[in-house]
Ligand code: GLV
Ligand code: MN
Protein backbone atom coordinates (compact mmCIF):
# COMPACT_ATOMS: atom_id res chain seq x y z
CA UNK A 1 0.00 0.00 0.00
CA UNK A 2 1.17 3.56 -0.68
CA UNK A 3 1.44 6.04 2.20
CA UNK A 4 -1.62 7.87 0.85
CA UNK A 5 -3.71 4.64 0.75
CA UNK A 6 -2.61 3.73 4.27
CA UNK A 7 -3.62 7.18 5.59
CA UNK A 8 -6.98 6.97 3.81
CA UNK A 9 -7.68 3.50 5.20
CA UNK A 10 -6.67 4.46 8.70
CA UNK A 11 -8.90 7.56 8.80
CA UNK A 12 -11.94 5.59 7.65
CA UNK A 13 -11.17 2.68 10.01
CA UNK A 14 -10.83 5.10 12.91
CA UNK A 15 -14.04 6.89 11.91
CA UNK A 16 -15.95 3.61 11.89
CA UNK A 17 -14.49 2.58 15.29
CA UNK A 18 -15.38 5.98 16.79
CA UNK A 19 -18.97 5.66 15.51
CA UNK A 20 -19.55 2.50 17.58
CA UNK A 21 -19.59 4.52 20.83
CA UNK A 22 -23.17 5.38 21.72
CA UNK A 23 -24.33 3.85 18.42
CA UNK A 24 -28.11 3.84 17.93
CA UNK A 25 -30.18 1.29 15.98
CA UNK A 26 -30.99 3.89 13.31
CA UNK A 27 -27.33 4.38 12.36
CA UNK A 28 -26.62 7.45 14.47
CA UNK A 29 -25.12 8.05 17.91
CA UNK A 30 -26.38 9.22 21.30
CA UNK A 31 -23.44 10.73 23.16
CA UNK A 32 -24.82 13.59 25.21
CA UNK A 33 -22.19 15.51 27.14
CA UNK A 34 -20.47 13.66 30.00
CA UNK A 35 -22.67 10.57 29.71
CA UNK A 36 -20.91 7.22 29.78
CA UNK A 37 -21.07 7.07 25.95
CA UNK A 38 -19.32 10.46 25.77
CA UNK A 39 -16.77 9.22 28.32
CA UNK A 40 -16.09 6.06 26.30
CA UNK A 41 -15.58 8.11 23.13
CA UNK A 42 -13.20 10.45 24.96
CA UNK A 43 -11.19 7.50 26.31
CA UNK A 44 -11.07 5.88 22.88
CA UNK A 45 -9.82 9.16 21.39
CA UNK A 46 -7.22 9.46 24.11
CA UNK A 47 -5.91 5.95 23.36
CA UNK A 48 -5.83 6.67 19.65
CA UNK A 49 -3.79 9.85 19.87
CA UNK A 50 -1.49 8.62 22.64
CA UNK A 51 -0.56 5.82 20.24
CA UNK A 52 0.66 8.54 17.87
CA UNK A 53 2.77 10.36 20.47
CA UNK A 54 0.27 12.98 21.68
CA UNK A 55 -0.11 13.86 25.37
CA UNK A 56 -3.69 14.24 26.59
CA UNK A 57 -4.80 16.79 29.21
CA UNK A 58 -8.13 18.11 30.52
CA UNK A 59 -8.98 21.60 31.66
CA UNK A 60 -11.31 22.59 34.51
CA UNK A 61 -14.48 22.14 32.42
CA UNK A 62 -13.52 18.91 30.69
CA UNK A 63 -12.15 20.27 27.42
CA UNK A 64 -9.83 17.52 26.14
CA UNK A 65 -6.49 18.66 24.71
CA UNK A 66 -4.37 16.27 22.62
CA UNK A 67 -0.93 17.89 22.41
CA UNK A 68 1.58 17.15 19.68
CA UNK A 69 4.89 18.84 20.31
CA UNK A 70 6.86 19.62 17.16
CA UNK A 71 9.10 22.37 18.52
CA UNK A 72 9.72 22.42 22.29
CA UNK A 73 8.61 25.75 23.77
CA UNK A 74 6.84 27.03 20.65
CA UNK A 75 3.25 28.33 20.84
CA UNK A 76 0.33 26.11 19.85
CA UNK A 77 -2.15 26.26 17.03
CA UNK A 78 -5.37 24.44 17.84
CA UNK A 79 -7.64 22.29 15.69
CA UNK A 80 -10.94 21.32 17.28
CA UNK A 81 -14.55 20.30 17.31
CA UNK A 82 -16.66 18.05 19.58
CA UNK A 83 -17.30 14.36 20.22
CA UNK A 84 -20.61 14.85 22.06
CA UNK A 85 -23.89 14.55 20.16
CA UNK A 86 -27.58 15.31 20.28
CA UNK A 87 -29.89 12.50 21.43
CA UNK A 88 -30.33 10.27 18.34
CA UNK A 89 -27.80 12.50 16.55
CA UNK A 90 -25.63 11.75 13.54
CA UNK A 91 -22.17 10.17 13.46
CA UNK A 92 -20.55 13.14 11.72
CA UNK A 93 -21.55 16.32 13.57
CA UNK A 94 -18.46 17.35 15.52
CA UNK A 95 -16.83 13.92 15.70
CA UNK A 96 -15.67 14.15 12.08
CA UNK A 97 -13.82 17.38 12.85
CA UNK A 98 -12.02 16.06 15.95
CA UNK A 99 -10.81 12.94 14.14
CA UNK A 100 -9.92 14.90 11.01
CA UNK A 101 -7.88 17.26 13.22
CA UNK A 102 -5.96 14.37 14.78
CA UNK A 103 -5.24 12.78 11.40
CA UNK A 104 -4.19 16.09 9.87
CA UNK A 105 -1.81 16.68 12.79
CA UNK A 106 -0.33 13.17 12.48
CA UNK A 107 0.18 13.65 8.74
CA UNK A 108 1.74 17.08 9.15
CA UNK A 109 4.16 15.72 11.77
CA UNK A 110 5.20 12.87 9.49
CA UNK A 111 5.60 15.02 6.38
CA UNK A 112 7.36 18.09 7.79
CA UNK A 113 9.44 19.67 5.05
CA UNK A 114 10.50 22.91 6.72
CA UNK A 115 11.19 23.97 10.32
CA UNK A 116 7.76 24.20 12.07
CA UNK A 117 6.95 27.38 14.00
CA UNK A 118 4.15 25.94 16.14
CA UNK A 119 3.06 22.91 18.12
CA UNK A 120 -0.40 21.44 17.55
CA UNK A 121 -3.26 20.91 20.02
CA UNK A 122 -6.29 18.93 18.87
CA UNK A 123 -9.20 19.93 21.10
CA UNK A 124 -12.37 17.97 21.82
CA UNK A 125 -14.53 20.72 23.30
CA UNK A 126 -16.85 19.78 26.16
CA UNK A 127 -20.60 19.93 25.49
CA UNK A 128 -20.90 21.69 22.16
CA UNK A 129 -24.46 20.42 21.74
CA UNK A 130 -26.01 21.89 24.86
CA UNK A 131 -28.77 19.31 25.21
CA UNK A 132 -28.05 17.66 28.58
CA UNK A 133 -26.54 20.84 30.01
CA UNK A 134 -27.32 24.32 28.60
CA UNK A 135 -26.08 26.38 26.86
CA UNK A 136 -24.42 24.89 23.80
CA UNK A 137 -20.73 25.52 22.98
CA UNK A 138 -20.13 25.31 26.73
CA UNK A 139 -16.46 24.28 26.84
CA UNK A 140 -15.35 26.80 24.24
CA UNK A 141 -17.44 29.50 25.97
CA UNK A 142 -15.39 29.01 29.14
CA UNK A 143 -12.10 28.83 27.19
CA UNK A 144 -12.89 32.14 25.49
CA UNK A 145 -13.97 33.84 28.73
CA UNK A 146 -17.65 34.19 27.79
CA UNK A 147 -18.98 32.11 30.71
CA UNK A 148 -17.25 31.64 34.09
CA UNK A 149 -16.04 28.08 34.78
CA UNK A 150 -17.76 28.03 38.18
CA UNK A 151 -21.13 28.76 36.56
CA UNK A 152 -20.65 25.90 34.11
CA UNK A 153 -19.53 23.44 36.79
CA UNK A 154 -22.64 24.22 38.85
CA UNK A 155 -25.03 23.83 35.89
CA UNK A 156 -27.33 20.84 36.34
CA UNK A 157 -29.09 18.45 33.96
CA UNK A 158 -32.84 17.72 34.34
CA UNK A 159 -32.11 15.06 37.00
CA UNK A 160 -30.07 17.50 39.12
CA UNK A 161 -26.57 16.15 38.27
CA UNK A 162 -24.06 18.98 37.93
CA UNK A 163 -21.45 19.33 35.18
CA UNK A 164 -18.74 18.89 37.81
CA UNK A 165 -20.29 15.63 39.09
CA UNK A 166 -20.84 14.31 35.55
CA UNK A 167 -17.27 15.10 34.46
CA UNK A 168 -15.84 13.56 37.63
CA UNK A 169 -17.93 10.43 37.03
CA UNK A 170 -16.34 9.91 33.60
CA UNK A 171 -12.91 11.02 34.84
CA UNK A 172 -12.29 13.72 32.26
CA UNK A 173 -11.67 16.87 34.27
CA UNK A 174 -8.35 18.48 35.20
CA UNK A 175 -6.58 21.79 35.63
CA UNK A 176 -4.69 22.13 32.36
CA UNK A 177 -4.67 25.45 30.54
CA UNK A 178 -3.24 26.51 27.20
CA UNK A 179 -2.96 29.68 25.14
CA UNK A 180 -3.40 29.14 21.43
CA UNK A 181 -2.24 31.38 18.59
CA UNK A 182 -4.84 30.37 16.00
CA UNK A 183 -7.78 28.01 15.65
CA UNK A 184 -8.91 25.72 12.83
CA UNK A 185 -12.10 23.67 12.61
CA UNK A 186 -13.62 21.40 9.97
CA UNK A 187 -17.26 20.31 10.25
CA UNK A 188 -20.06 18.93 8.13
CA UNK A 189 -22.13 21.71 6.57
CA UNK A 190 -25.48 20.59 8.11
CA UNK A 191 -27.15 22.42 5.21
CA UNK A 192 -27.49 21.64 1.53
CA UNK A 193 -25.69 24.48 -0.26
CA UNK A 194 -22.44 22.61 -1.04
CA UNK A 195 -24.33 19.63 -2.42
CA UNK A 196 -26.67 21.85 -4.44
CA UNK A 197 -23.70 23.76 -5.88
CA UNK A 198 -21.62 20.63 -6.59
CA UNK A 199 -18.83 21.72 -4.22
CA UNK A 200 -16.64 19.55 -1.98
CA UNK A 201 -15.40 22.29 0.36
CA UNK A 202 -17.09 25.28 1.99
CA UNK A 203 -14.87 28.11 3.19
CA UNK A 204 -16.85 29.69 6.00
CA UNK A 205 -16.83 33.43 5.67
CA UNK A 206 -19.13 34.36 8.61
CA UNK A 207 -21.66 33.20 11.17
CA UNK A 208 -25.34 33.98 11.21
CA UNK A 209 -26.46 35.83 14.32
CA UNK A 210 -28.50 33.80 16.83
CA UNK A 211 -30.64 34.75 19.84
CA UNK A 212 -31.72 31.77 21.94
CA UNK A 213 -34.16 32.18 24.84
CA UNK A 214 -35.47 30.02 27.63
CA UNK A 215 -39.10 31.03 28.22
CA UNK A 216 -41.33 29.88 31.05
CA UNK A 217 -45.08 30.16 30.55
CA UNK A 218 -46.88 30.26 33.92
CA UNK A 219 -50.55 29.27 34.25
CA UNK A 220 -52.71 27.77 36.97
CA UNK A 221 -53.21 24.04 37.43
CA UNK A 222 -56.88 23.07 37.05
CA UNK A 223 -59.27 20.28 36.01
CA UNK A 224 -59.46 20.01 32.19
CA UNK A 225 -63.13 19.09 32.25
CA UNK A 226 -64.52 21.00 35.16
CA UNK A 227 -62.83 24.39 34.69
CA UNK A 228 -64.73 26.86 32.52
CA UNK A 229 -62.84 28.23 29.53
CA UNK A 230 -63.17 31.77 30.88
CA UNK A 231 -61.52 30.72 34.15
CA UNK A 232 -58.47 29.02 32.66
CA UNK A 233 -54.86 30.06 32.77
CA UNK A 234 -53.58 27.36 30.45
CA UNK A 235 -49.78 27.42 30.23
CA UNK A 236 -49.80 24.85 27.42
CA UNK A 237 -52.09 27.01 25.31
CA UNK A 238 -49.86 30.06 25.84
CA UNK A 239 -46.70 28.09 25.06
CA UNK A 240 -48.28 26.64 21.91
CA UNK A 241 -49.19 30.15 20.76
CA UNK A 242 -45.56 31.16 21.30
CA UNK A 243 -44.31 28.26 19.13
CA UNK A 244 -46.66 29.35 16.33
CA UNK A 245 -45.72 33.02 16.80
CA UNK A 246 -42.04 32.13 16.37
CA UNK A 247 -42.77 30.53 12.99
CA UNK A 248 -44.86 33.54 11.92
CA UNK A 249 -41.99 35.86 12.81
CA UNK A 250 -39.71 33.85 10.49
CA UNK A 251 -42.29 34.03 7.69
CA UNK A 252 -42.95 37.75 8.14
CA UNK A 253 -39.40 39.03 8.72
CA UNK A 254 -37.39 37.07 6.12
CA UNK A 255 -36.37 39.19 3.16
CA UNK A 256 -35.00 38.07 -0.23
CA UNK A 257 -31.56 39.07 0.96
CA UNK A 258 -31.67 38.03 4.64
CA UNK A 259 -33.52 34.99 5.85
CA UNK A 260 -34.91 34.67 9.38
CA UNK A 261 -35.01 31.19 10.92
CA UNK A 262 -36.86 30.47 14.15
CA UNK A 263 -37.59 27.32 16.08
CA UNK A 264 -38.68 25.80 19.35
CA UNK A 265 -36.42 22.82 20.09
CA UNK A 266 -37.39 21.90 23.64
CA UNK A 267 -40.81 21.97 25.29
CA UNK A 268 -41.58 20.63 28.78
CA UNK A 269 -45.11 20.59 30.18
CA UNK A 270 -45.91 20.45 33.92
CA UNK A 271 -47.47 18.42 35.38
CA UNK A 272 -48.22 16.79 31.98
CA UNK A 273 -51.15 14.74 33.20
CA UNK A 274 -54.31 13.73 31.28
CA UNK A 275 -56.98 15.64 33.20
CA UNK A 276 -54.89 18.60 34.27
CA UNK A 277 -54.61 22.07 32.70
CA UNK A 278 -50.86 22.73 32.61
CA UNK A 279 -49.49 25.03 35.29
CA UNK A 280 -46.18 25.63 33.54
CA UNK A 281 -44.33 25.06 30.27
CA UNK A 282 -40.59 25.57 29.84
CA UNK A 283 -39.56 26.06 26.23
CA UNK A 284 -36.55 27.15 24.21
CA UNK A 285 -36.96 29.42 21.20
CA UNK A 286 -34.23 30.53 18.86
CA UNK A 287 -34.20 33.30 16.25
CA UNK A 288 -31.40 33.53 13.66
CA UNK A 289 -30.53 35.75 10.72
CA UNK A 290 -27.57 36.77 8.60
CA UNK A 291 -28.23 40.45 9.20
CA UNK A 292 -28.03 42.20 12.58
CA UNK A 293 -30.83 44.69 11.81
CA UNK A 294 -33.18 42.01 10.47
CA UNK A 295 -32.42 39.85 13.52
CA UNK A 296 -33.11 42.77 15.88
CA UNK A 297 -36.45 43.50 14.17
CA UNK A 298 -37.51 39.83 14.29
CA UNK A 299 -36.44 39.60 17.91
CA UNK A 300 -38.44 42.71 18.86
CA UNK A 301 -41.51 41.26 17.13
CA UNK A 302 -41.11 37.96 18.99
CA UNK A 303 -41.06 39.85 22.29
CA UNK A 304 -44.08 41.95 21.26
CA UNK A 305 -45.91 38.69 20.55
CA UNK A 306 -44.95 37.40 24.02
CA UNK A 307 -46.84 40.33 25.58
CA UNK A 308 -49.85 39.78 23.31
CA UNK A 309 -49.97 36.07 24.21
CA UNK A 310 -49.88 36.92 27.93
CA UNK A 311 -52.95 39.14 27.53
CA UNK A 312 -54.88 36.94 25.13
CA UNK A 313 -54.39 33.63 26.99
CA UNK A 314 -54.31 34.87 30.57
CA UNK A 315 -50.82 33.54 31.33
CA UNK A 316 -47.54 35.08 32.47
CA UNK A 317 -44.37 34.53 30.45
CA UNK A 318 -40.95 35.01 32.00
CA UNK A 319 -37.64 34.87 30.18
CA UNK A 320 -34.80 32.82 31.69
CA UNK A 321 -31.27 32.43 30.38
CA UNK A 322 -30.38 33.57 26.90
CA UNK A 323 -27.50 32.57 24.62
CA UNK A 324 -26.65 35.10 21.95
CA UNK A 325 -24.02 35.41 19.25
CA UNK A 326 -23.68 38.02 16.54
CA UNK A 327 -23.40 37.63 12.80
CA UNK A 328 -19.66 38.05 12.41
CA UNK A 329 -16.89 37.40 9.87
CA UNK A 330 -14.07 34.89 10.14
CA UNK A 331 -10.50 36.03 9.48
CA UNK A 332 -10.20 37.15 5.83
CA UNK A 333 -6.55 36.09 5.53
CA UNK A 334 -7.49 32.64 6.82
CA UNK A 335 -10.22 32.38 4.21
CA UNK A 336 -7.71 33.29 1.48
CA UNK A 337 -5.17 30.77 2.80
CA UNK A 338 -7.79 27.98 2.86
CA UNK A 339 -8.93 28.93 -0.67
CA UNK A 340 -5.36 28.73 -1.92
CA UNK A 341 -4.92 25.28 -0.29
CA UNK A 342 -8.20 24.01 -1.82
CA UNK A 343 -7.11 25.28 -5.25
CA UNK A 344 -3.69 23.64 -4.89
CA UNK A 345 -5.41 20.31 -4.16
CA UNK A 346 -7.91 20.77 -7.01
CA UNK A 347 -10.90 20.64 -4.64
CA UNK A 348 -14.07 22.42 -5.84
CA UNK A 349 -14.76 25.05 -3.21
CA UNK A 350 -16.90 28.09 -2.49
CA UNK A 351 -17.58 30.64 0.22
CA UNK A 352 -20.46 29.87 2.62
CA UNK A 353 -21.91 31.15 5.88
CA UNK A 354 -22.76 29.02 8.86
CA UNK A 355 -26.32 28.93 10.18
CA UNK A 356 -25.35 26.57 12.99
CA UNK A 357 -23.18 27.59 15.91
CA UNK A 358 -19.77 25.91 16.31
CA UNK A 359 -16.91 26.15 18.78
CA UNK A 360 -15.21 28.29 16.13
CA UNK A 361 -18.07 30.79 16.65
CA UNK A 362 -16.48 31.43 20.04
CA UNK A 363 -12.84 30.96 19.07
CA UNK A 364 -12.90 33.44 16.20
CA UNK A 365 -13.62 36.17 18.77
CA UNK A 366 -10.26 35.63 20.49
CA UNK A 367 -7.80 34.30 17.86
CA UNK A 368 -7.51 34.24 14.04
CA UNK A 369 -9.72 31.32 12.99
CA UNK A 370 -10.32 29.23 9.87
CA UNK A 371 -13.59 27.28 9.50
CA UNK A 372 -14.11 24.66 6.79
CA UNK A 373 -17.12 22.59 5.72
CA UNK A 374 -17.61 19.33 3.85
CA UNK A 375 -21.03 18.47 2.37
CA UNK A 376 -23.96 16.94 4.27
CA UNK A 377 -26.17 14.71 2.08
CA UNK A 378 -29.52 16.50 1.58
CA UNK A 379 -28.54 18.86 4.40
CA UNK A 380 -29.80 16.33 6.97
CA UNK A 381 -28.34 16.87 10.45
CA UNK A 382 -29.16 16.31 14.13
CA UNK A 383 -30.68 13.11 12.79
CA UNK A 384 -29.47 9.51 12.69
CA UNK A 385 -29.57 9.73 8.88
CA UNK A 386 -26.91 12.46 8.77
CA UNK A 387 -24.42 11.45 6.07
CA UNK A 388 -21.19 12.60 4.46
CA UNK A 389 -19.50 10.34 1.90
CA UNK A 390 -16.10 8.77 2.52
CA UNK A 391 -14.75 10.69 -0.47
CA UNK A 392 -15.89 14.03 0.96
CA UNK A 393 -14.57 13.20 4.43
CA UNK A 394 -11.18 12.28 2.95
CA UNK A 395 -11.08 15.42 0.81
CA UNK A 396 -11.68 17.43 3.98
CA UNK A 397 -8.82 15.69 5.79
CA UNK A 398 -6.53 16.38 2.81
CA UNK A 399 -7.48 20.04 2.85
CA UNK A 400 -7.14 20.36 6.61
CA UNK A 401 -3.71 18.72 6.41
CA UNK A 402 -2.60 21.24 3.80
CA UNK A 403 -3.97 24.17 5.81
CA UNK A 404 -2.39 22.92 9.07
CA UNK A 405 0.96 22.40 7.38
CA UNK A 406 0.96 25.99 6.09
CA UNK A 407 -0.26 27.40 9.42
CA UNK A 408 2.42 25.46 11.32
CA UNK A 409 4.99 26.86 8.90
CA UNK A 410 3.93 30.40 9.93
CA UNK A 411 1.84 31.38 6.89
CA UNK A 412 -1.24 32.47 8.90
CA UNK A 413 -0.05 33.87 12.23
CA UNK A 414 3.42 34.62 13.55
CA UNK A 415 4.80 32.79 16.60
C1 GLV B 1 -25.35 25.34 18.09
O1 GLV B 1 -25.24 25.40 19.27
C2 GLV B 1 -26.46 25.91 17.38
O2 GLV B 1 -27.43 26.29 18.04
O3 GLV B 1 -26.38 26.02 16.15
MN1 MN C 1 -21.36 20.38 15.66
Ligand code: MN
Pocket residue numbers: 086093129382
Ligand atom coordinates in the same frame (compact mmCIF):
# COMPACT_ATOMS: atom_id res chain seq x y z
MN1 MN D 1 -24.78 19.67 16.54
